[in-house]
Amino acid sequence: MEIDGEPARAIKEKDLFTAAESGDSSVFESLSEEQLLKASSLRNEDGRSLIHVAVSSSRTELVEILSAASPSVVNSSDEEGWSPLHSAASSGNLEIVKILLNRGADVNLKNDGGRTALHYAASKGRLKLAEILVSHGAKLNVKDKVGCTPLHRAASTGNAELCEFLIEEGAEVDDVDKAGQTPLMTAVICDNKEVALLLIRHGADVDSKDKEEYTVLARASHDLRLLLVDAAKAMLED
Structure with missing residues (x-):
């Protein structure tokens, strides 16, 4: 041609x-x-x-x-x-x-994996890009084909500032993917301490269970488990 x-x-x-x-x-x-x-x-x-x-x-x-x-x-x-x-x-x-x-x-067009541009900005830990997309109407709680929201993706990167931004803009902290895992579980599995503590401060449920019946604390390493328990106790005392 x-x-x-x-x-x-x-x-x-x-x-x-x-x-x-x-x-x-x-x-x-x-x-x-x-x-x-x-x-x-x-x-x-x-x-x-x-x-x-x-x-x-x-x-x-x-x-x-x-x-x-x-x-x-x-x-x-x-x-x-x-x-x-x-x-x-x-x-x-x-x-x-x-x-x-x-x-x-x-801005909310999905590819065959069900992901939007915000999913990719979040999964790469790109705050400025996420800010631009959200300012143009990117949906915060849209799920891809495995049930992950942009917050799930951001939690896996360890970028607490990005997670904070998404939550402040309206991301649901306890949304679950198809494995029954919340963003907090994602952060714990990836051993992202700062993000895990941030999510708890924003009310994430430490007692939630995934489809394999594991709780957040059960998924955590020993050292991280102790920090999460202390953070959860502090939230209850406030």
Whole structure:
């Protein structure tokens, strides 16, 4: 397949994907509006569009060009349901995330794993990115296919500041995933002491049981268990 038309020369599809990956904006600047619109519908063998490739390669200028030519591409999905925003959130590119959101990217779009961009920001411990997504309406308690919320993901990273932000914005501290585990259990299993204590201060239930009948304390290491008990007692005394 070629992108044809005057005055630009015919350009092969593979050359466009190569240019998107390398960041060669001159190739796209040589295209007419009609050609750019046609190019936006192209997909590679993974079902990824040119803007997917540009986002993954952190080609900010190309993301600007492609999203301006065809705003609808910002919500296109590859064969695994990933939108450009998922990729940008996963890689942590704040500038590209802002461009995509300003072009109308659906902040709550789910991929095939049921994850939104906020899940990826949380799982990578990226506070500033999470703040941007939430300010654009990201849902805090949406669950992925294994039942994890962004707070579950954040708890696994050990980033207490990020967890604090999510809770203050309305994240449910005792939501359970499909294994029956709460964010506190996630933090305990990952031995993230600071996050575990933070969650208890915000009222997380230390007596909750998962589907294997393990409590939070049963999942904790000996040293962490002692800290959790003390923290829970302190909450009761307040």
